[in-house]
Amino acid sequence: MTVSYEAALGRYEPVFGLETHVELGTRTKMFCGCGTTFGAEPNSQTCPVCLGLPGSLPVVNRVAIEFAIKIGLALNCSIASWCRFARKNYFYPDMPKNFQISQYDEPLCVDGYLDVAVGGKTVRVGIERVHLEEDTGKSLHVGGATGRIHGAEYSLVDYNRAGIPLVEIVTRPVPGTGFLAPEVARAYVTELRDVLRTLGVSDVRMEEGSLRCDVNTSLSARGSSVWGTRTETKNVNSLRSVERAIRSEVARQAEVLDDGGRVIQETRHFHEDTGVTTSGRSKEEAQDYRYFPEPDLVPVAPAEEWVKSIAASLPELPSARRARLIEAWSLSELEFEALRNAGALDVVEATIAHGASPADARKWWLGELARRANDAGIDVSELPITPAQVARVAELVAAGTLNDRLARQVIDGVLDEEGTPDEVVAARGLAVVSDDSALLGAIDEAIAANPDVVARIRSGKVQAAGVLVGSVMKATGGKADAARVRELIMERLA
């Protein structure tokens, strides 16, 4: 890559758009009663309908419609009062009917938006449409170098995934984000994922393919209002890849344009390992999908009352929650983002609900506990400690029963499943020594052993007392309250 992303941004303005496919977490498939468990024995969750056997017919899963409406409402879309499914026709072995039941010119949800925050700034991403469709089966191409069908010795197809309900969420093109384009795209997918998770409509696991992104990128010359030809990058399977794919495509297209070339409208594949995209199908050889209304299904006409009752049942959405928590916890936007990016919002909120102060809850979850989770390679919420337990630890510290060092040991104990914080304190004998008489012996020893320090303190260098405090803390195995020790030393030397 001879043109860097930074250099490209000097001459061109990127415009991006995203098409996100989300597998809905319905118990059964889109058009039949088969199960949807991820990772089941290949072809064990199939029936005549999702295998597309001759004579079989689809029946729409009402829950999938409800989930799609929830998504549409959460993304501020209008919900169609009447819409239809359409057939998208093309031949591929993992598609049992050689057509996919999708929606074409009559999507269920249209014209919405999602606000995303990047670096303290809010960008409104327009949502063009949200529509429902069925997933295809999954091919495993065996032999051959690329893992793709060309050059493979043979291919195996698992139809468990065929017929799983998908929603496709299509943004409008997003111009004007300049240098931040990759970050905005990533923030959009992150925010969308949070919305979907909050709605409970999908497990949104990019690594399992339940959330998949295609990224459209084009460049326009700086100062020009004419958008360039876009490419569609597929196989973008992580948040980081969303960012990298756009950076890579911006740099590549800039190089093409710099050389006087023309960007070709085509599908490109993103490679996680190298971070670059390579050419797939071009528009010239693109398929004609011959869409037409699916005659095996009747139109979907969600009653207004139903849509209203779904709207009324929506949980608090991430944007509303953000505003509420920033206010309640007196956070800056950046502090909030740090919490959200750490995946700690729920646990912090629960810890506060159990009595901890916002500052304490954030301190423990973003500090000590985040470090432990990171070491273990798990989410902070997956640690074997409850928000109530963390609140109790904070309470013990506030009451002076524990100091921070002891509190960390209590947390160790809880994480090692030794019991509740109080049980760990008792079992390990970790309470701060609060009996002054028990400390005075150690203080006198420290004073006797450090005459030079004592002299400096008496000459006015009060900060030298730290040495004596340290010495006492060491002698008491860290169980003393350091502030109280300091007070006692100063009284002794007064």
Place this chain on the structure above:
Amino acid sequence: MDELITMTAAELSAAMAAGEVSAAEVTTAHLDRIAAVDDKVRAFLHVAADEALAQAREVDSKRQAGEPLGPLAGVPVAVKDLFTTLGMPTTCGSKILEGWRPPYESTITRRLRDAGAVLIGKTNMDEFAMGSSTENSGFGASHNPWDLDKVPGGSSGGSAAAVAAYEAPLALGTDTGGSIRQPAAVCGIVGTKPTYGGSSRYGVVAFASSLDTPGPFGRTVLDAALLHEAMSGHDPMDSTSIDAPVPPVVEAARHGDVAGLRIGVVTEFSGDGYQPGVMARFTEAVELLESLGAKVTEISCPHFKYALPAYYLIAPSEASSNLARFDGMRYGLRAGTGSAEEVMALTRAAGFGAEVKRRIILGTYALSSGYYDAYYGKAQQVRTLIIRDFDAAFGQVDVLVSPVTPTTAFPLGERADDPMAMYLADLCTIPTDLAGNAAISVPCGLADEDGLPAGLQVMAPPLADDRLYRVAAAVEAALEQRWGHPLLAEAKGLTAK
């Protein structure tokens, strides 16, 4: 035994209920008949002799045990070979599905089995129901029992021929553009296209999803009604199935009465191309209805003349998509050993016949980007106009009548290489399919020119299927009285005895 095969389903049912004959004897008589004549008629692609006898014996033992049995218990039914059936192959008359044994049962055959009907075998058809003569079958044509050199109509020609040849008292067919009514007419029997959505399509291999309608064949109006009632009703597995009570067709068939009924004669269905003998019998039937107290008027349906071209855009478009799944990947024929793409192409080239390929190409073209609006889109607009014609007509009359098909049975081979001539056989039946309402074909006599049967078509609004039977039963009774015997007694291609 011979008299068993000439009995109607209603008569057989009564005889079995009275203990005069067993279901096993009834089934054996029909299996014997098939063995005796089907090498000439070639109505069946598969005869399930052992399974049929086992079903019959089960009915007999249930009857002996005093279990309640429905009217079709022990009555043999022949099944068009595009209903999926357990224990029998389902080929759709196509080499591409030769030997395929579906792992599931269609809703309708399941209902019939549950009602104790004996599924005696699978009948021949034009490949994927595309045709009007059964000559497009991948396994050879069927023959008309009236004249073995003539076609039995199509696409449900095997079912119609089986009933007309006394190989089964009842048969299942499907009607997409006339595929029940036209073979019923040229074989001199009764056939009904129910209201679209009145009979389940689950397990009926699709030709054109928005048109395909399963329906019954019988030698009498009452028999057709008995099967119609048994096969119908809401099916949650078919989204286009109507959730409404089955119209009282059996009741209507028992009480043929047209006094005061308003009947409209469709003026568009006459003139050039209509065989004089067919028109003569049709006109007589209308006069007969008038003499029975019906009020007959002429009704113009100006858009019906566009029905045929609209149909030949809509049906092939849907078919091009429905038939995409036959690619050699999962079931049926597989040709070639190379890449997936190559196997798909070779399988489809080898497995589909010429007419199927013609329609797939036609439909693919009509749906393609840039042509959709001019072809598929325009055809759907015509469809709306045809529905409006029907709505306007049914504002004035209770039923419409016309000939079923412009001619009597034509010679085998005559139209095989002339698709346009073949398509004209469905001229009068297609509007009903496009509109989704109901129609019946009932025999109205023999054409003078060739002594072959002609049919009267009666059309009713959606879910008014009972009106069809009311009119058909009146015509049937009056004509039988005039002739002194059922029309089929005159069939000369085969003798019943």
